[in-house]
């Protein structure tokens with residue numbers, strides 16, 4: 643449906659949270675990084691203006707993406723603390739490896755926000771398409787943690 647691509651990108655973003663968690667777990671780098679969040683949101687507002695999207699609405703959507711990302715990170719920290727054998731063996735580098743993936747997704751998500759602008763109003767039509775898109779996201783075989791995070795990420799889609 644019309645929100646399928648946007649939802650697919652939100653799925654990818656909650657999946658990249660696994661890499662973020664793997665980069666930080668067992669280091670002193672905290673899950674919450676307010677400076678980075680501000681950078682992400684400032685970048686989003688600037689690119690939204692270029693795309694002639696409402697910057698505050700775009701920032702609201704990305705605040706939900708960030709909250710969803712942190713839900714996954716916290717869930718994985720709990721899982722890995724209880725089951726140390728599940729801790730990933732390789733620690734990816736946050737700055738050179740993981741954040742560039744998030745930055746690419748930011749660009750792609752903004753383009754999809756623009757492409758779906760006409761649909762994304764607080765209407766039943768939008769809610770129906772959001773529900774359809776979330777239900778077809780099951781092909782990504784998300785576990786409960788990532789499914790809950792996706793629901794959080796998609797909450798502001800029909801703004």
Ligand SMILES: O=C(O)C(=O)C[C@]1(C(=O)O)C=C[C@@H](O)C=C1
Nearest residue numbers: 662673674675676678679708711
């Ligand atoms: O880049 C990080 O360090 C992340 O944890 C990712 C992310 C995000 O979703 O963009 C989430 C939480 C942090 O507070 C900052 C950014």
